[in-house]
Amino acid sequence: MSLRLLQHVGVDGTRSVIAATSAGAAFVPGVDSVRALAERAIADGTDLAGAVAAYGTGASVDIAAELAAGRLMSPIDHVDPAHVVMTGTGLTHLGSAEGRDKMHRAAADAEKQTDSMRMFLEGVERGKPGPGERGQQPEWFYKGDGSGLVAPGAALEMPDFAEDGGEEPELAGIYLIGADGTPFRLGLCLANEFSDHVTERHNYLWLAHSKLRQASLGPELLVGTLPEHVEGMSRIHRDGAVLWEKPFLSGEANMSHSIANLEAHHFKYDLFRRPGDIHVHFFGTATLSFAEGVTTREGDVFEIEAAPFTLPLRNTLTRAAPRSVSVKAL
Secondary structure, X not given: OOEEEEEEEOOOOOEEXXXXXXXXXXXXXXXXXXXXXXXXXXXXXXXXXXXXXXXXXXXXXXHHHHHHOOOEOOXXXXXXXXXXXXXXXXXXXXXXXXXXXXXXXXXXXXXXXXXXXXXXXXXXXXXXXXXXXXXXXXXXXXXXXXXXXXXXXXXXXXXXXXXXOEOXXXXXXEEEEOOOOOEEEEEEEEEEXXXXXXXXXXXXXXXXXXXXXXXXXXXXXXXXXXXXXXXXEEEEEEOOEEEEEEEEEEOHHHEOOOHHHHHHXXXXXXXXXXXXXXXXXEOOOOOOOHXXXXXXXXXXXXXXXXXXXOOOEEEEEEEOOOOOOOOOOO
């Protein structure tokens, strides 16, 4: 039975961890965060399932009802959001180049491959290296720190200067850096790697700007063996009806890069192995409503669901009020 971990906050602000399997869900007494549970597992030389077993389980809980009540948090966080690093990789999925190529084609000679297509094809060729080999490095981007992580069910807010607010349905790997600098993968989450595709389309060199946005994680952290094949559905609801929907695929069977190769190229940098830090790393997608001509607007609801996760990820699109920023000389 696959183990899923969730973070819960009660009406009085008390935090808890929930362990869920196909047999049901129950609170894990004595621990108030997935990060603390992972630290216990590392200290004990066991895994997350072993740490849950060490604490035991208490009262049962209906996780669907708790999600509906707004009492499920993001499945990972840190007391200091600056110690959560959000990053990601693109052009990692079979078929993922098509939408990006459309966006970048207008800025390139139609007789030549775009940089996006070249990078995708290089990943197809060398993105799944054999043992002891170094594979092709992927596209990489920085998304922000933990202050941009939005709880499931909460609003995704695009800045007032944003040209667009669009969904990116994908999987995210969750990591804790151990005391000796070892990255420990805690598991996978459903994710909406929310981005500004209009800004990116204008010039692919603006990709860095387009990615500095919030993101949301599904409420469940899937622990254990990584699934080879994940099939889900991405939807946009508007005014109570489905405006757009399309299935999406993820997992290594549907990717041009292996997860191990993406991890190797992220954690090869010393600054990403700082003890105690949490990393949320988005693995990319091949399905975008923007690539099919959809223009989102405030009030739209993004919905992402996929087995083996049992709960959907939903977020409503909003826009921030204009903010004036000025620099003062000292």
